[in-house]
Amino acid sequence: MITYEGFAKTFGIVHAVRDLTVTIAAGEVVALLGPNGSGKTTSIKAAAGLVRPTEGRVLLGAPGRSALEADARRVCSFLPQRVTFPESLTGREVAEFYCKLRGRNADRLQEVMKLTGLNGSSRRTVGTYSGGMTQRLGLAVAMAAQALVLLLDEPTAALDPDGTCAFYAVIEARRSEGQTVFFSSHQMGDVERLADRFLVMVSGRLVASFTARELTTALANRGVMKVTVDGISDVVLTRLRAIAPGVMSSADQIMVPGTADVRLAVLDLLRNQGVTIRGWSAEEGRLDAFYRELVEGHHG
Amino acid sequence: MAFTLCAQQEVRLSVRSRWTQTFTVVFAALALAVATSGYVLSGGSGTQDFSRTAASLVELVLLLVPLTSLVFGVMALTPDPGAAQLLYSQPVPRTVVLFGQLAGLCLALLAAQAVGFGAAGLLIFQRAGSDGVFGFLGVVAGSCVLTVVFLAVAATITAGSTSLRRAHHLAVALVVWFAAVVLFDVAALGAASLLRSGAASRLLMVAAIVNPVDAVRTGTLLTVDGTTAFGAASLAFLRMTGGTTGAALTLAASLVVWIVLPLGIAAARVRRADL
Numbered sequence: 313m314i315t316y317e318g319f320a321k322t323f324g325i326v327h328a329v330r331d332l333t334v335t336i337a338a339g340e341v342v343a344l345l346g347p348n349g350s351g352k353t354t355s356i357k358a359a360a361g362l363v364r365p366t367e368g369r370v371l372l373g374a375p376g377r378s379a380l381e382a383d384a385r386r387v388c389s390f391l392p393q394r395v396t397f398p399e400s401l402t403g404r405e406v407a408e409f410y411c412k413l414r415g416r417n418a419d420r421l422q423e424v425m426k427l428t429g430l431n432g433s434s435r436r437t438v439g440t441y442s443g444g445m446t447q448r449l450g451l452a453v454a455m456a457a458q459a460l461v462l463l464l465d466e467p468t469a470a471l472d473p474d475g476t477c478a479f480y481a482v483i484e485a486r487r488s489e490g491q492t493v494f495f496s497s498h499q500m501g502d503v504e505r506l507a508d509r510f511l512v513m514v515s516g517r518l519v520a521s522f523t524a525r526e527l528t529t530a531l532a533n534r535g536v537m538k539v540t541v542d543g544i545s546d547v548v549l550t551r552l553r554a555i556a557p558g559v560m561s562s563a564d565q566i567m568v569p570g571t572a573d574v575r576l577a578v579l580d581l582l583r584n585q586g587v588t589i590r591g592w593s594a595e596e597g598r599l600d601a602f603y604r605e606l607v608e609g610h611h612g
Numbered sequence: 613m614a615f616t617l618c619a620q621q622e623v624r625l626s627v628r629s630r631w632t633q634t635f636t637v638v639f640a641a642l643a644l645a646v647a648t649s650g651y652v653l654s655g656g657s658g659t660q661d662f663s664r665t666a667a668s669l670v671e672l673v674l675l676l677v678p679l680t681s682l683v684f685g686v687m688a689l690t691p692d693p694g695a696a697q698l699l700y701s702q703p704v705p706r707t708v709v710l711f712g713q714l715a716g717l718c719l720a721l722l723a724a725q726a727v728g729f730g731a732a733g734l735l736i737f738q739r740a741g742s743d744g745v746f747g748f749l750g751v752v753a754g755s756c757v758l759t760v761v762f763l764a765v766a767a768t769i770t771a772g773s774t775s776l777r778r779a780h781h782l783a784v785a786l787v788v789w790f791a792a793v794v795l796f797d798v799a800a801l802g803a804a805s806l807l808r809s810g811a812a813s814r815l816l817m818v819a820a821i822v823n824p825v826d827a828v829r830t831g832t833l834l835t836v837d838g839t840t841a842f843g844a845a846s847l848a849f850l851r852m853t854g855g856t857t858g859a860a861l862t863l864a865a866s867l868v869v870w871i872v873l874p875l876g877i878a879a880a881r882v883r884r885a886d887l
Contacts, residue, residue: 323886360701362887382705390701396692400628412617413702450698463701 318368343507344496351516352496360390389457395450399439464495514610534597542588615712622716640728647732663744682785685766750835767878772885
């Protein structure tokens with residue numbers, strides 16, 4: 313649905329994006345992660361036809377057509393990071409204008425306004441909206457387009473908890489309809505909850521791409537198990553360290569970092585050695601820590 | 613379809629804008645003031661006829677219309693980045709959006725001027741009859757042309773940019789206005805005073821064609837008073853162009869260039885802009 317072929321963008325002497333080659337398939341929900349200035353917004357805007365590639369190209373749809381062609385953009389709908397609308401128009405007038413501009417009738421408008429939590433405010437002028445309501449209106453406009461691809465640049469940055477819930481509902485609805493969503497975010501909660509695939513950009517380069525399953529495995533491998541025991545002998549501890557070198561222990565607690573397999577092996581060993589296990593808990597690795605490692609690894 | 617929608621949207625925004633509303637009231641007040649107080653300077657009183665009102669209105673139009681067209685154009689064509697990005701990401705060519713917005717803005721400004729011209733025209737017709745109405749209509753036409761020309765110039769200044777550069781664009785627009793309305797004539801007259809009579813006439817002739825404000829002034833005076841209001845340079849211009857028809861065509865050609873060229877540049881700029 314979206315294909316970046318060696319896409320690069322330079323603003324003066326600044327290389328915003330370098331040699332980005334990636335394909336986002338139909339029906340995927342893909343999150344683009346990266347620190348500020350890593351090229352996320354430029355990449356998403358290129359797919360929306362707002363940025364001309366310095367090198368390479370960005371194609372939309374199948375067969376792919378350049379995002380710079382107005383008609384090719386019919387397949388996608390873009391929501392900018394900080395969307396604004398003329399203050400003298402009502403929410404409904406704004407949404408109707410964009411529907412008509414795409415040649416869509418405004419049939420689904422009511423439904424979309426309701427989904428984004430704006431139903432009661434659609435007759436008010438945008439000048440009376442809060443920042444979060446304006447962003448929700450942007451989401452409603454993007455949704456009402458009924459495009460196959462939704463491009464969202466940090467969509468939850470200005471949303472309150474209600475707005476964030478509305479956003480999640482929108483994305484879930486899109487997913488259930490088998491449509492494509494490509495979004496950038498700094499909110500790890502959004503990313504973990506919504507995305508099927510994750511792309512990480514650092515300094516304009518794509519440094520990692522992994523699926524939700526790969527992420528789950530990666531996070532599991534970074535997990536920690538905490539076991540409460542009735543004391544443990546040095547012999548058992550030595551055996552534990554043979555299978556889990558990072559084990560740490562206190563009088564009645566053992567901390568076991570490592571993969572799920574390692575943790576299971578540790579539990580088996582404790583049982584076999586007759587150690588009384590009073591309780592245990594396991595915590596998977598955290599996405600933010602994993603992301604930080606990735607970014608720092610490539611910054612260095 | 614998209615062109616019409618963008619134009620309609622711009623008309624709607626302009627109608628609701630306090631700036632446009634204020635301009636409508638101020639322009640109407642000034643036009644009525646010109647119509648009703650034209651005899652004051654000559655010690656008289658009462659409403660002027662169409663010819664005298666037109667001759668008085670020309671200077672008001674030449675001063676005010678370029679300024680408002682430039683300023684309103686810059687304000688309307690430099691949206692916030694988020695608004696521009698949403699608008700230009702739609703499946704509509706950027707030039708269609710730009711020209712639609714320009715058309716809507718132009719309609720709104722012409723409607724605002726029509727209120728002023730209409731009010732003054734009705735008053736004059738009621739009190740002084742229809743003598744010289746064509747001269748008055750000439751001023752109205754000149755005002756329309758100036759609106760289009762300077763909106764096109766505003767589009768050239770702003771095309772493809774956002775409110776982040778609005779202050780800069782406003783400054784440029786004010787410089788353009790000052791250059792076109794004040795500086796150009798002063799410079800032309802200053803240069804002409806240093807030249808011999810023939811060369812000075814030719815310079816002033818060229819000046820009348822090259823500057824859209826002067827072109828409209830010359831064309832409007834031609835409709836209001838015929839050649840009686842012309843000075844030596846304008847008469848030389850008439851001779852060179854083979855009479856009033858030739859002069860009118862030359863001025864019209866100059867103004868068409870002043871509309872088409874800026875619009876062409878604006879279209880090229882908006883197509884290439886990164887938003």
